[in-house]
Amino acid sequence: MHTTATDADAEAMQRLAQGEDLALSEIMHRWKDRIAAFLFRMTGNHAASMDLAQETFVRVYQSRTRYKATAPFPSFIFSIAANLARNHHRWLSRHPSDSIQVLEELDREPKSNDCTPDEALAQSETSRAVQRAIQALPPDLREALVLFTYHDLGYHEIAGSLGCSAKAVETRLYRARQLLKEKLQHLSASATSA
Numbered sequence: 001m002h003t004t005a006t007d008a009d010a011e012a013m014q015r016l017a018q019g020e021d022l023a024l025s026e027i028m029h030r031w032k033d034r035i036a037a038f039l040f041r042m043t044g045n046h047a048a049s050m051d052l053a054q055e056t057f058v059r060v061y062q063s064r065t066r067y068k069a070t071a072p073f074p075s076f077i078f079s080i081a082a083n084l085a086r087n088h089h090r091w092l093s094r095h096p097s098d099s100i101q102v103l104e105e106l107d108r109e110p111k112s113n114d115c116t117p118d119e120a121l122a123q124s125e126t127s128r129a130v131q132r133a134i135q136a137l138p139p140d141l142r143e144a145l146v147l148f149t150y151h152d153l154g155y156h157e158i159a160g161s162l163g164c165s166a167k168a169v170e171t172r173l174y175r176a177r178q179l180l181k182e183k184l185q186h187l188s189a190s191a192t193s194a
Contacts, residue, residue: 009073016064027077028057034151035081041146042085044135052088056081074153075160082143082161089139133183137176144172145180 015023035056039049059080067076134142143162147153155166
């Protein structure tokens with residue numbers, strides 16, 4: 001019988017609850033990159049996303065005896081990460097001088113060697129515009145969009161992560177796309193005029 005990653009995660013959580021602390025390493029190995037990428041898209045800050053990713057796994061460990069295998073593991077872990085991202089966002093809103101670092105992080109982007117300098121500049125500008133537009137979305141819309149677009153979660157998994165209904169996820173995704181379309185319409189206009 002073939003074991004899926006979700007089954008392996010549920011089994012690892014069960015072993016973790018029984019005191020086998022090494023099971024957390026398995027979970028971290030499978031999820032660290034996805035969680036860090038999700039948190040980076042939520043915060044726009046590499047250092048903050050790495051700190052929040054570590055905190056996510058601390059919370060997974062702390063929740064080891066409360067986890068129920070009936071809940072999809074992706075919903076469980078992304079729920080923890082999303083809550084931490086929300087708390088981080090609230091903290092930034094109370095400490096606005098620290099949020100300058102977020103913009104600095106958005107401006108740092110790896111350069112591609114596979115295109116001309118003009119193409120690389122255009123791609124970089126487009127990428128930064130999209131990142132800024134995503135960062136400007138309200139947190140509930142941004143969370144749904146990032147989980148759906150970048151982490152391939154379904155509506156029900158996202159609903160479990162965010163504590164809402166699948167219909168609410170659908171609505172949030174629609175609203176997020178509409179807002180992004182409005183914020184980024186200048187990109188499509190400049191592309192058609194070029």
